[in-house]
Amino acid sequence: MSGSKTVQVKEKKLEEISGIGPATAEKLREAGYTDLMTIAIESPRNLAEVCEIGESTAAKIINSAKEAVDIGGFETGDEILERRRSIGRLTTGSKALDELIGGGLETQSITEVYGEFGSGKTQLCHQAAVNATMPEDRGGLNGEVVIIDTENTFRPERIAQMSSAVGLDPVETLKRIHVARAYNSAHQMLLVEKAAELAKEKPVRMLVVDSLTAHFRAEYVGRGTLAERQQALNTHMHALLRFGDLHNAVILCTNQVAAKPDAFFGDPTRPIGGHIVGHTATYRVYLRKSKAGKRIARLVDSPSLPEAECVITVNEDGIRD
Numbered sequence: 001m002s003g004s005k006t007v008q009v010k011e012k013k014l015e016e017i018s019g020i021g022p023a024t025a026e027k028l029r030e031a032g033y034t035d036l037m038t039i040a041i042e043s044p045r046n047l048a049e050v051c052e053i054g055e056s057t058a059a060k061i062i063n064s065a066k067e068a069v070d071i072g073g074f075e076t077g078d079e080i081l082e083r084r085r086s087i088g089r090l091t092t093g094s095k096a097l098d099e100l101i102g103g104g105l106e107t108q109s110i111t112e113v114y115g116e117f118g119s120g121k122t123q124l125c126h127q128a129a130v131n132a133t134m135p136e137d138r139g140g141l142n143g144e145v146v147i148i149d150t151e152n153t154f155r156p157e158r159i160a161q162m163s164s165a166v167g168l169d170p171v172e173t174l175k176r177i178h179v180a181r182a183y184n185s186a187h188q189m190l191l192v193e194k195a196a197e198l199a200k201e202k203p204v205r206m207l208v209v210d211s212l213t214a215h216f217r218a219e220y221v222g223r224g225t226l227a228e229r230q231q232a233l234n235t236h237m238h239a240l241l242r243f244g245d246l247h248n249a250v251i252l253c254t255n256q257v258a259a260k261p262d263a264f265f266g267d268p269t270r271p272i273g274g275h276i277v278g279h280t281a282t283y284r285v286y287l288r289k290s291k292a293g294k295r296i297a298r299l300v301d302s303p304s305l306p307e308a309e310c311v312i313t314v315n316e317d318g319i320r321d
């Protein structure tokens with residue numbers, strides 16, 4: 001199977017667009033127009049007001065941005081078929097869980113794992129990261145991994161332990177896992193762009209966001225901010241999906257359940273982010289604690305697979321049946 005696709009996303013700088021000088025570029029950035037896409041879809045009137053320029057100049061800038069930006073376009077059916085053919089599967093470490101989700105974590109899709117604290121979400125991310133570096137004949141993707149860590153729960157020691165358990169060299173494995181701490185939701189979103197840069201040099205085949213929603217939840221508090229939060233989450237998830245498509249990568253995200261009734265989602269077993277996250281994720285797995293090291297994984301509202309459950313184990317070696 002081929003590695004990352006050869007599609008190049010060339011993002012021009014604002015200053016490279018005709019009509020945008022340094023001063024205008026600065027005003028644009030200050031107003032939040034940090035990339036060409038946001039300029040390309042803006043109206044001349046709004047842009048003129050923000051940059052204190054004439055509407056006709058603004059219109060010219062918008063047109064140039066439209067030409068320069070990689071909006072993406074139409075693909076023919078056979079191209080989509082070709083892309084679908086390259087879809088890969090990554091083992092979770094548990095055969096039962098792999099089967100539950102149709103043969104392992106799917107590339108070019110988002111898998112969301114949600115559950116309460118200690119349910120094993122972060123452990124699963126560590127295990128999948130190790131597995132992604134394994135060769136394809138062992139259920140891996142023979143790739144590198146990017147982990148966006150929002151809660152400072154990445155543990156290299158755990159990666160080393162899990163690597164040894166499957167006979168991989170711990171140091172070599174750690175070298176293929178790239179971790180960035182995200183300090184807030186905006187930073188988290190920017191890190192997806194950084195990951196895309198890294199993926200130009202390295203065969204990144206998995207992107208982990210652990211946790212997808214924690215920052216968003218902490219920052220957008222109160223009913224009035226719900227729409228904003230959902231919009232930001234939506235943008236973030238589409239950036240992730242795009243990364244998955246371009247690099248034929250697994251996107252693995254974790255999500256908490258509201259421990260106490262959430263202001264927005266009263267049901268305490270509902271994952272944060274509601275339907276925005278739910279509709280963009282292709283696979284949603286609900287993890288809950290059981291006896292000893294056992295966890296119950298449930299596949300929730302999948303379009304093509306039956307809703308079912310399986311039991312997995314979390315132990316020193318990692319995730320197992």
Ligand code: GTP
Binds near residue numbers: 115116117
């Ligand atoms: P939050 O991020 O707090 O929402 O939880 P989480 O779902 O990410 O939980 P996490 O994956 O961190 O699971 C932690 C649990 O995994 C621990 O309570 C242990 O039960 C188990 N665990 C983690 N490391 C080990 C280990 O080395 N050995 C064993 N036996 N179990 C472990």
Ligand code: MG
Binds near residue numbers: 153210
């Ligand atoms: Mg965790």
